[in-house]
Amino acid sequence: MKRFDPKSYETKWQEQWLESKIYSAKDNKDLKKKYVLEFFPYPSGAAMHVGHVRNYAIGDVIARSSRMHGFNVLYPMGWDGFGLPAENYAIKNKLSPKVAIKQNTDKFKKQLNQMGFSYDWDREINSTDPDYYKWTQWFFLLLFKKGLAYQQESLQWWCPMDKTVLANEQVENGQCWRCGSVVEKKALKQWFFKITDYADRLLDDLEDLNWTDSIKNMQRNWIGKSKGAELDFLVENKDSFVRVFTTRADTIYGATYLVLAPEHPMVEELITDENRQKVKEYKKATEAKSDIERQETNREKTGVFTGSYAVNPATKEKIPVYISDYVLVGYGTGAIMAVPAHDQRDYDFAMQFNLSIKQVVEGDEKLEDHAIVAEGKMINSGKYDGLPSSEAREKIVADLEHNKTAKEVTNYRMRDWLISRQRYWGAPIPIIHCDDCGAVAVKEEDLPVLLPDMDNFEPSGDGRSPLANDQDFINTKCPKCGKDAKRETDTMDGFACSSWYFLRFADPKNNEKAFEKSLSDLWLPVDEYIGGAEHAVMHLLYARFWTKVMFDEGLINFKEPFTALRNQGMILAPDGNKMSKSKGNTIEPDELISNGYGADSIRILELFLGPWDQSVNWSTEGLSGTYKFLQRVWNITTKNLDAFKSKEMHADKEIEMLKNKLVMKVTKDIEKMSFNTAIAAMMQFVNEMYLIEAKGNFSKFSFAAALSDLLLVLAPFAPHITEELWHDIGNKESIHLQNWPKYDVKLTQSEKVKLVVQINGKLRDLIEAENNLTDEQIQQLAMNSEKVKPHLSGKTLKKVIVVKNKLVNFVV
RNA sequence: GGGCGAGUGGCGGAAUUGGUAUACGCGACAGACUUAAAAUCUGUUGACUGAAUAAGUCUUGAGGGUUCAAGUCCCUCCUCGCCCACCA
Numbered sequence: 068m069k070r071f072d073p074k075s076y077e078t079k080w081q082e083q084w085l086e087s088k089i090y091s092a093k094d095n096k097d098l099k100k101k102y103v104l105e106f107f108p109y110p111s112g113a114a115m116h117v118g119h120v121r122n123y124a125i126g127d128v129i130a131r132s133s134r135m136h137g138f139n140v141l142y143p144m145g146w147d148g149f150g151l152p153a154e155n156y157a158i159k160n161k162l163s164p165k166v167a168i169k170q171n172t173d174k175f176k177k178q179l180n181q182m183g184f185s186y187d188w189d190r191e192i193n194s195t196d197p198d199y200y201k202w203t204q205w206f207f208l209l210l211f212k213k214g215l216a217y218q219q220e221s222l223q224w225w226c227p228m229d230k231t232v233l234a235n236e237q238v239e240n241g242q243c244w245r246c247g248s249v250v251e252k253k254a255l256k257q258w259f260f261k262i263t264d265y266a267d268r269l270l271d272d273l274e275d276l277n278w279t280d281s282i283k284n285m286q287r288n289w290i291g292k293s294k295g296a297e298l299d300f301l302v303e304n305k306d307s308f309v310r311v312f313t314t315r316a317d318t319i320y321g322a323t324y325l326v327l328a329p330e331h332p333m334v335e336e337l338i339t340d341e342n343r344q345k346v347k348e349y350k351k352a353t354e355a356k357s358d359i360e361r362q363e364t365n366r367e368k369t370g371v372f373t374g375s376y377a378v379n380p381a382t383k384e385k386i387p388v389y390i391s392d393y394v395l396v397g398y399g400t401g402a403i404m405a406v407p408a409h410d411q412r413d414y415d416f417a418m419q420f421n422l423s424i425k426q427v428v429e430g431d432e433k434l435e436d437h438a439i440v441a442e443g444k445m446i447n448s449g450k451y452d453g454l455p456s457s458e459a460r461e462k463i464v465a466d467l468e469h470n471k472t473a474k475e476v477t478n479y480r481m482r483d484w485l486i487s488r489q490r491y492w493g494a495p496i497p498i499i500h501c502d503d504c505g506a507v508a509v510k511e512e513d514l515p516v517l518l519p520d521m522d523n524f525e526p527s528g529d530g531r532s533p534l535a536n537d538q539d540f541i542n543t544k545c546p547k548c549g550k551d552a553k554r555e556t557d558t559m560d561g562f563a564c565s566s567w568y569f570l571r572f573a574d575p576k577n578n579e580k581a582f583e584k585s586l587s588d589l590w591l592p593v594d595e596y597i598g599g600a601e602h603a604v605m606h607l608l609y610a611r612f613w614t615k616v617m618f619d620e621g622l623i624n625f626k627e628p629f630t631a632l633r634n635q636g637m638i639l640a641p642d643g644n645k646m647s648k649s650k651g652n653t654i655e656p657d658e659l660i661s662n663g664y665g666a667d668s669i670r671i672l673e674l675f676l677g678p679w680d681q682s683v684n685w686s687t688e689g690l691s692g693t694y695k696f697l698q699r700v701w702n703i704t705t706k707n708l709d710a711f712k713s714k715e716m717h718a719d720k721e722i723e724m725l726k727n728k729l730v731m732k733v734t735k736d737i738e739k740m741s742f743n744t745a746i747a748a749m750m751q752f753v754n755e756m757y758l759i760e761a762k763g764n765f766s767k768f769s770f771a772a773a774l775s776d777l778l779l780v781l782a783p784f785a786p787h788i789t790e791e792l793w794h795d796i797g798n799k800e801s802i803h804l805q806n807w808p809k810y811d812v813k814l815t816q817s818e819k820v821k822l823v824v825q826i827n828g829k830l831r832d833l834i835e836a837e838n839n840l841t842d843e844q845i846q847q848l849a850m851n852s853e854k855v856k857p858h859l860s861g862k863t864l865k866k867v868i869v870v871k872n873k874l875v876n877f878v879v
Numbered sequence: 880g881g882g883c884g885a886g887u888g889g890c891g892g893a894a895u896u897g898g899u900a901u902a903c904g905c906g907a908c909a910g911a912c913u914u915a916a917a918a919u920c921u922g923u924u925g926a927c928u929g930a931a932u933a934a935g936u937c938u939u940g941a942g943g944g945u946u947c948a949a950g951u952c953c954c955u956c957c958u959c960g961c962c963c964a965c966c967a
Contacts (some may be wrong), residue, residue: 284882284962288962311967391965399966402967478965552909675903675904681884681885688889743892744892748902828946868898874898878947
């Protein structure tokens, strides 16, 4: 008997699988397809730890079980190689990014292979490969031609550490999403993608997606659609007016002052001489504040009076105009009408500055120490009194619209996607600047615009990309007029590369096109997309946007790239903290494998620790449990190899039942992604097989058939041990090419059932009975139970409830 | 403040969707094997009362309710996690 030793067979099979290409997807539209994909990794130099492994383990179980169910599965892997972490890693280690990426992807690939994941490596892609980014540039030009890529000078988020601008989505709490530095504002001319044109479609199409509500809500929240109105307030003694945005036009009678953002262009005009000094100081103080400070909530409200007054168009009252940093210049019109009675922020401000508070909506609440935000009935609002606030809102806007002082507007919080980066390691933006013709697209036949090799590619911080220092790169001819011209030197945000990579997997080697439509028709959309929730408003929004652009262009036939999205829970360190290199609490699979546990034990533990979508703490003790389980599978199989050669044919009912129950349970659990209970069922099955074996005198035929099915249902979880044993029991072909075993529901039920006997809902006895007895028979049987009798004697039976094949409850 | 999710043994977690709460695993304890230990195999293991592997009582964050029956449904409240947040 061979000793259980994962080292003795895991590498052997990994090599054999790679060589025989058993996981390759077939470009055959007659087969039923399934596209399983994990977010493609960022080879930044950090080693893969057990937290990452869970992500891939989930995908691999889905891919493998789908293959066994007869699907033609596309399960590819590639590298998101451009971007800051890779470049910073290269700088730190004094390597060229190209070399660094090669090293890191090689290492990552080795780590993936040693876990036995079933990727189709023939479709491997790398976003830093010119054959790939040629098409990223091609898509840029498509957006450019459609008017969806434009250049604009404006104040932008600037990361002083990474020395580049950042998109709104990449600034978290006023900090750079990558390095955590406090971001600054810098005025630069930048490239944008007009994602706001697609705001409504990005919002509406979320409905039909099989994504978690949490991610959908994050996207809804990010897009931030809000319907309201813009209202004009005349400035007293001037011709001008202040335009405000509000979603609560119904409360206009309660607007007792206006507030402008300190950066609002009209501020200068509104300042009166006696207030000039104070306003200037306030503006200066605001500028000095970092955005972290400004975004601090529950901060005391600050602001200053401009000296000017406006006229409330409803009440005709004179109301003061303030500036305050609680109004943001970037949203709406940068100015608000303040209704302290019905908005908490305005309420706080009014209390601070002793401004009047006027209630105009009446509800259940009383106006005491906070604003009443709820809808209600109008009061103190002239002819609108008595109307429900929602109705008043429409009427007031309509009436003001008559005087051309109001307009219905929809606002979005989402901004256009800033995609220029002043960094070296990215796909060059394929634009040529000509003094006469302006920004001109590079001709398609001249793509790719190659990223030149540079010795010094560190960012200078002057707002220009390092590419600006390469004269050979920048000097070129205008594609339109042929005159001397200069290349754009900014590179694209790495998220541009990842906005279409899932399409390239359908046709990864195409030199003529980004992909052939027939192949994208065949494979896309992605059926199962698996990854962490951290990309909720970045990658997942950008990729949806590009997909819609491609759909509009007729390049593809679907509007949403990812039909189902699965967000796996994190694996935390045993101490409950996130695993990170800096904390020194990471656990890498490599060491566990070399300790002899083997990849299979790790894979199983990743899924067994708890539900896949919940965070769990890693437990190395748990690993000895899953190891022991596999060892038991190994031992019972290798000890009974003779059973597989047995000629006897009589079936053992008990074993058949166990087998059918196992296959049914695992099949259903994989379907609902309940991997932890599927594994528990397999463990339980093995425990029961041990007991049967110990009793002796069992049908070898049934025993062998049951073990064989166990190997099949275990194969997606533990591909190595099952492959090894599958061959040991006499098979020639790979277990991973087998069909999923079938089960018979009828055989999962035994002839006898356990009946629960309750008195007043309390368990009193368990009795074994024939299947399908009548209610009367069951009741009679239960009443005869010795344990039940004493509880019934001397009492009157009020009611008897019988649930067939399950339970009797006597109510006394 | 808004959204999403969660609270079950010493620990990670199960529970056919209203029908035996604590499956499976870890840990702990005991037995077999062994000169011995490890490994392996076999038991026991929610708490309390009891010699008891007799019997009973209690138990799913807290408190109420609906029901023959509640971890599951309803109401009130508490705690924790994640994401968003002065967006008018």
